[in-house]
Amino acid sequence: MGIGERMTIQKTSIDSAVVRFAGDSGDGMQLTGGQFSSTSAWFGNDLATLPDYPAEIRAPKGTLFGVSGFQLQFAAQDIRTPGDQPDALVVMNPAALKVNLDDLRPGGVLVCDEDAFNKRNLQKAGYEANPLDDPSLKERYRVYSIALTKMAVNIGKETGLGNRDAERAKNMVALGLMYWLYDRPMSLTEQWLKSKFGRKPEILETNLRALRQGYAFGETAELFAERYEVVKQSDTQAGIYRNITGNQATALGMVAAGELSNRSVFLGSYPITPASDILHEMSRHKDFGVVTFQAEDEIAGICSAIGAAWAGGCAWTTTSGPGIALKSEAMGLALAAEIPMVIINVQRGGPSTGLPTKTEQSDLLQCLYGRNGDSPMPIVAAASPGDCFYAAIEATRIAQRYVTPVILLTDGYLANGAEPFLIPDVDSLPTIHSPGYDGTAEDYEPYRRNDDLARPWIAAGTPDLHHRIGGLERAENTGHISYMPDNHQRMTELRAAKVEKIAEDLPPLEIVGAESGDLLVIGWGGTWGAITTAVKTLHGSGKSVGSVHLRHLNPLPADLGEIIGRYKKVVVPELNNGQLIRLVREKYLVDAKGINKIQGKPFFETELVEKLSAHLED
């Protein structure tokens, strides 16, 4: 069927779709994508999103490095990733086309703002000729070259808004068109526009009209051969849902952890991409007694948190990789002195400043070992944006029960990505306990341990139990400074044993796919969605493959070794050059193989299916 021929429009029902919006940093692509997501979620689809933006604030217009993108997958059934290749791609200028075109599925829908394909922009994007004029483009994709900017400007003429402001509504034209294409309601976005531009009537009116005109354009322009329908998800768990990003979920988990442990929350932090939004979000929850302290640097951030934890607070510090490097000396103090608190690392591409706005899982080894001396610290990793909420609570549970600093790992993909989140009943959340002391002051010893090997956590300021702590080696029980050889050996072993003990209390691992057989896939962190989907696909097609996902990286779950023993091969896919795989090989002496993607991007399901298949055939 040739493109461009006139025909009646068919509505095809599909299971899921992947859409990507891309344009200049100033084109509002993150907003547009966000609206499409909210609408789809509210409509009843499952979904997952992946924003991708440049390290520059507002890179000069039209440049390749200034391109900002937002991808989402929405579906009638359970999905776990924002999808591999978009089915539909909206590009607002030539640079966006250049950066994104390779990802578009062959035969996919390509919507372009033809007004932006002028000489200057083409040149900036490094095009010698207008690619829209290239017939091969139309052979490979269904191209819709539309005057989005002109439509917006014309609307401005009607509403009395100047050209420059009106032009900005071009993203709403695009959004309206996509709403039409995927048969989505416009009401939620209309509401949102009203609340946002309520005080600026011309702008509001322009945007509302732009949205509707985009929709109407699809209906009337008779350009499109097909439109699609992704029905509500039917197998969803009942309940109240909201859309949530990983950073939001983390922040809500932090607030919840404070409530659940009945302690006021303290966050000492220094801004760094992609962790800053947690600080922003937390600074808005002072009504929970949350104190946020934007420190002078990462070191002061964690030190203030340790100080607050010493004084009894539910204390946190948030950062990304380079910040962890700076915090490592203080992390050593927290673990040596045994102070409960949580260090959150929203991982990004490294080493050094690396790829600050891109995702990566390359701080696992740093978090395990990046401190002087033998210094074991529990590590928890979140699996999806919504899971960040529960992971924050779990990290706090461990910190407070075992009286130890804990590291919570998320990453740029989880942090900025979003998914529908089943809002839990507050009463269903676990309460969090920490060992106290109720004997006499005379009998009190600050480093005497309970069965968990945890010492009591007594807030500085508590009457009668005052004592001194610090980073010099402490004598068992009393905590006095001790340079005694045997004591140091014993304390080093106790610190290690305490962390190992946490494993006794972890739930059994869940296996996806085959319970035993040819291939076990071990994953951790934000790759959960892609790995699970790929393994289900393979298993569904009859392969003997199963996967486990590690939420706890230190200690490793007690049953992992036994599970590994049930499979012939072990593969560890990671977004790094091989980190968890080192632990697996070392601990279980199994010749595990890695699948390592180090591109600042999450795994595609398809690439995992392909690479895992290769391992199965080996």
Added chain:
Amino acid sequence: MGIGERMTIQKTSIDSAVVRFAGDSGDGMQLTGGQFSSTSAWFGNDLATLPDYPAEIRAPKGTLFGVSGFQLQFAAQDIRTPGDQPDALVVMNPAALKVNLDDLRPGGVLVCDEDAFNKRNLQKAGYEANPLDDPSLKERYRVYSIALTKMAVNIGKETGLGNRDAERAKNMVALGLMYWLYDRPMSLTEQWLKSKFGRKPEILETNLRALRQGYAFGETAELFAERYEVVKQSDTQAGIYRNITGNQATALGMVAAGELSNRSVFLGSYPITPASDILHEMSRHKDFGVVTFQAEDEIAGICSAIGAAWAGGCAWTTTSGPGIALKSEAMGLALAAEIPMVIINVQRGGPSTGLPTKTEQSDLLQCLYGRNGDSPMPIVAAASPGDCFYAAIEATRIAQRYVTPVILLTDGYLANGAEPFLIPDVDSLPTIHSPGYDGTAEDYEPYRRNDDLARPWIAAGTPDLHHRIGGLERAENTGHISYMPDNHQRMTELRAAKVEKIAEDLPPLEIVGAESGDLLVIGWGGTWGAITTAVKTLHGSGKSVGSVHLRHLNPLPADLGEIIGRYKKVVVPELNNGQLIRLVREKYLVDAKGINKIQGKPFFETELVEKLSAHLED
């Protein structure tokens, strides 16, 4: 033979002896031990020393934590450690007795300053009664309770020196006595006293007399049943020798590395125990063009060194564990930008401030992994005090040839311990080369690699080749900022491959003992002496055991895997809770076992022999 009976004094010839001096921080034990060492070295013995002093500067007199000790072993043949248990122990007060007595070999010589065993001192040391009055002491050891202080004070009366000053010469009385006991010449110490106190005649005279009187006392007091003779070492390599500590050797190696690479040396450092002495020593070598910069903190220390290396210097930073934690972010930049320089970590007991004056090998994992992102860095470790010299040169060779930061690991034991050092012929030392560029400015690309995968190292300031570098991911070859997915994968892999490539150029490992068989012992760093000695002992007694010592920890030597394959079992003794063992298990999938001593002290040969035997029998 009962102790204390009168008899003629026999002189017994022995192969080796271990002597320890212990007293208050103010008693001059380090000096006394140092003199005994120099004399023994000069006399022609092989020797090794182990100072052990408190974290306090001058802890209050008589306290347990204020005890300072100095142990040495001297021998007629090749030795590698300061010995396990002293054969003779000199204690200047009750606290020193309490802290050290357990180490003394049963039947060993115990010399006590009886004047110091007064009520106050006994109380401070926690003795209820005078232990010298306890008959069981005399049953177990050969006890000589001597009025050392009184002897010194009396000498002062003759020389006209006041009591307080004269009292200080009691260490010389003790030294003289030990010289007599082990038949050592006094001349070297006499010379040293003359050069030290040349301008203070009463003090000089008092000390000289004290030394001689101690010697004469042994001769005449008829207390001693035996004296000993340790003859000159006969199997020593010919050449000129000096005594050297690890920190001195490191500093000399740094100066030499500058000369060998024909670059001026820059050291950016911040004082920290036990690394500070390297800074002190280097600050005295300005005549080599060495610039030392005592920075405001560890971070500024390394950053200044990176800046100097960028500008073409042979640059170093020196520190200990907590300082490495602080430097880790900057280390990431050096490896990302690929700047040649050496980071020296003189390890001490951790975690956190830990045991600042005690030795440990617990920073290996920190040095391997303690940075954000995938950030491989070569690691070299010194094996003995004198070897620090060569290890510093080797670290520089790697840094400059491969254009990468390199970590050099030593430890508190090596740093402060001493041994005779065969002074090398300067012309025999290797020259050090780094890749340069001799093409045209137009063709120049700062990140184009040679066969070693190294980029050219061009000093900032060089005409025509100016360019920009930094920590954001760099495009292959050009080095321009690049956020491109494939480039990041490639650059990450290249950085890893470059470090792996170093292995191709390393000499084959030397095996001590059995070349194959039941048990392979793998060691690294400062435990070389103890492990080698223990393995030789076991092998000599017919056990099928061999050992290899790793000078390179990253990358591991290419032949290690093959060697491991030749033995039934692998054991990795370490002064930590298991660090190298993780690498060995992970890389070679061998069920290696650890021997882990975490007491701030080096291994004893005997304990290694015992524990290795147990593994052999298992």
Added chain:
Amino acid sequence: MTEQPQLKAKDYKSDQEVRWCPGCGDYAILSNIQKAVAATGLPREKHLFVSGIGCSSRFPFYMETWGFHTIHGRAPAFATGAKLQNPESCVWVVTGDGDGLSIGGNHLLHLMRRNVDVQLLLFNNEIYGLTKGQYSPTSGVGLVTKSTPMGSIDEPVSPARLALGANASFFARVIDTDHKSSAEIYRRAVEHKGTAVIEILQNCVIFNDGVFDHITDKKTAKENQLHLVQGEPLRFGAESDKGIALVNNQPTVVTVGENGITEADLIVHDEQAGAFYGGLLAGMDSQTFPAPLGVLWAHDRLSYEQQAHEQVGKAKARPGAGDLHRLLHAADTWVVE
């Protein structure tokens, strides 16, 4: 909680043996602080001592209060967290010239500008004691130390000038062994709401013995010490005839009775006068001027933790505040049935 009888200085001595060198100035400071803490009348548990690393930073171990011996240079940050968490406590920061001005200079700077309500005891001995004698940021130019065999070339930091630069609200200077002034100054520091910086001139007998002799020596003390008294003119000298006046817009040592100078020409000490006058005192170099001792300035401004908790209080007063259920639902939600 036991009854709290009125405590004496000795009640603040911990059971840990003091581990400084005999003769170290730290002993006098410890004793003065134990008295000062007793004088606050607060129960032991209200006092939190936070220190970094250095000889001086061992201080908390010797106090029968809460104590935290942290890591090198970061004590101000730990103290900020502790004070924000527990604003009722009386927080003391103990630091040295190396700990506080070398590695920790930035934290000190930000503590002072934020005005967190702590007493900061800066033990200035112009040397690194614990690491055995390297020069510090306050060491004089030319000082020969282990790391400067040819003499230091670094211009020293003046704690007073730095404090002024950071807009510290309270700055005082005292000699380690001056028990009388200490009592008064520590009392003032505790009363001050905000960061009270006290520079203590502390003698290190081992590595920098006598470095303050020109100030502390009893024989010349009157000539070289300028004791500041609120509302009194800046006078000093054995005969109390010398003083400080502005001559040609520059602070100058003058003699009352000479060149027509009268008491009225002398500058009158005013702790609240502001940065300009603070600069005058802080800038008095020891070659030309006597050392100003006592409270150099004390300005009132809101403390950091007070403002932080005021915002929390306001937020908590909002309707629906602090309800977790509400927070979790505070977004576009939808129901799946």
Added chain:
Amino acid sequence: MTEQPQLKAKDYKSDQEVRWCPGCGDYAILSNIQKAVAATGLPREKHLFVSGIGCSSRFPFYMETWGFHTIHGRAPAFATGAKLQNPESCVWVVTGDGDGLSIGGNHLLHLMRRNVDVQLLLFNNEIYGLTKGQYSPTSGVGLVTKSTPMGSIDEPVSPARLALGANASFFARVIDTDHKSSAEIYRRAVEHKGTAVIEILQNCVIFNDGVFDHITDKKTAKENQLHLVQGEPLRFGAESDKGIALVNNQPTVVTVGENGITEADLIVHDEQAGAFYGGLLAGMDSQTFPAPLGVLWAHDRLSYEQQAHEQVGKAKARPGAGDLHRLLHAADTWVVE
């Protein structure tokens, strides 16, 4: 080495696309610095630009010179090492108010006191630009940002006061777009032997637009800018009738011709006057006073690298200096045959 013809500003433009937001004040600064660098007459390779992290710290990428974009806050330390290693080079440090005064405050402080000979360009936009708009150490109290939804409570740092506190030998202030003053000030900074700190008031159009409008606004510029000229009285105002005088020992805005004030009463600008006068300028708060612009002070003192290399030179002049063989044998030795 190629021939070095006289270079123009454009010869210092690198081939990298500039990536700041349209309208950002950084563009004007870049262009002014390219001119200033050309004006030095030094060949390109003599210029070393070292920066930290931030929008401003991207600067070196746009200069056709040597450049090092390092890590957050540490540029002064890298620059110190580079300058010590290569004292012949002309080193520029580029930093922001977050990079230089928050995380990097301590390095800046120590750079200034040591007086390493670099030009330090402090891009002050009173905000964290690159991390998308959190308040910075120079942000005003009450500023609402992403991390301070109820307004900042931190007392801001004044770069001038801090520089004075650290005994910086040169301090100047300039507006990003003031091309004329820029040329003069950058020239002076290059000539100055020692750390020349230049605070550049830089507008961030995205996150803190117009924060310096009260100073830069053309309409009120004359009232709110105090241009400092060596040897001239401190005068300003549309009619140039206002000035600064010491009234009751306090700096005060006066009007010449009113209340008997004459030009002779006005303070005369003297860059070398010393810390006391520097404090007067640095302490002029923006509510009461116009903003002093130009060179606030410039004192001569030996630069750090000069003194360091003098020591090296002296040591090298000693007999037997620099001989490795000799060094290795410089201890008690013995011979084994």
